[in-house]
Amino acid sequence: MTGSLLFPRRCPICDEIIESGKLICDKCIRIPRRVTGERCFKCSKHLDSPCVEYCPDCEKHKKAFLRGIALYEYDSVKDSINSFKNNARPEYAAFYADGIERYLSDIIKTFNADVLVPIPLHPTKFKKRGYNQSELLAKELSKRLGIPVDTHLLERTKKTKEQKKLSGNERLKNTVGAFHMPQNGVKYNNIILVDDVYTTGATLDEASRTLISGGLKNIYFVTVAIGSGS
Numbered sequence: 464m465t466g467s468l469l470f471p472r473r474c475p476i477c478d479e480i481i482e483s484g485k486l487i488c489d490k491c492i493r494i495p496r497r498v499t500g501e502r503c504f505k506c507s508k509h510l511d512s513p514c515v516e517y518c519p520d521c522e523k524h525k526k527a528f529l530r531g532i533a534l535y536e537y538d539s540v541k542d543s544i545n546s547f548k549n550n551a552r553p554e555y556a557a558f559y560a561d562g563i564e565r566y567l568s569d570i571i572k573t574f575n576a577d578v579l580v581p582i583p584l585h586p587t588k589f590k591k592r593g594y595n596q597s598e599l600l601a602k603e604l605s606k607r608l609g610i611p612v613d614t615h616l617l618e619r620t621k622k623t624k625e626q627k628k629l630s631g632n633e634r635l636k637n638t639v640g641a642f643h644m645p646q647n648g649v650k651y652n653n654i655i656l657v658d659d660v661y662t663t664g665a666t667l668d669e670a671s672r673t674l675i676s677g678g679l680k681n682i683y684f685v686t687v688a689i690g691s692g693s
């Protein structure tokens with residue numbers, strides 16, 4: 464699915480063809496901005512005030528996952544992630560996974576995860592797109608972090624609307640009942656959900672709730688990017 468043998472690799476930011484062996488072109492290397500400074504202890508969003516533990520959203524809405532980590536500020540990689548999902552650029556997964564490995568692997572190790580679980584797409588959407596971007600990302604991460612991937616733990620049973628087109632409340636309603644756990648009695652201690660973007664966290668929260676109602680306990684997440692607003 465990476466197509467690297469048939470097609471030259473493209474820069475995840477400007478989409479120009481890049482030299483073999485590189486994952487981003489020299490011109491764009493400084494464009495993706497990492498989340499830095501004080502972070503929300505729950506979702507890892509940048510905090511404007513260093514005196515609080517949680518961002519306003521995590522303070523207001525209790526999340527089902529224990530905590531998670533994201534690499535980039537969403538606005539700095541928005542177009543890149545959009546192409547990754549909608550313009551057939553599955554190869555960008557390698558660039559994102561490289562960054563996550565380089566900058567976040569120490570934190571990820573503390574999650575002691577048994578497994579990486581990508582957020583599934585609805586089968587209709589999967590058919591249309593030809594791939595699930597979160598699954599590609601999870602597989603690239605698995606190679607680098609040595610944690611196996613389970614693509615069967617969660618299923619998407621409801622066709623949800625695209626979250627970015629909805630308001631905060633609509634997003635919460637949109638994701639309720641979106642997932643299903645087909646097997647019973649699955650034994651994992653610590654699970655990391657993998658997705659491309661954390662915006663309101665509604666999708667990751669709902670996926671975590673589904674896993675928890677299926678008897679699982681410790682759910683974490685890793686995403687490529689996170690929005691900075693609350």
Ligand SMILES: [Zn+2]
Binds near residue numbers: 475476479491
């Ligand atoms: Zn570039």
Ligand SMILES: [Zn+2]
Binds near residue numbers: 503504517518521
């Ligand atoms: Zn937060």
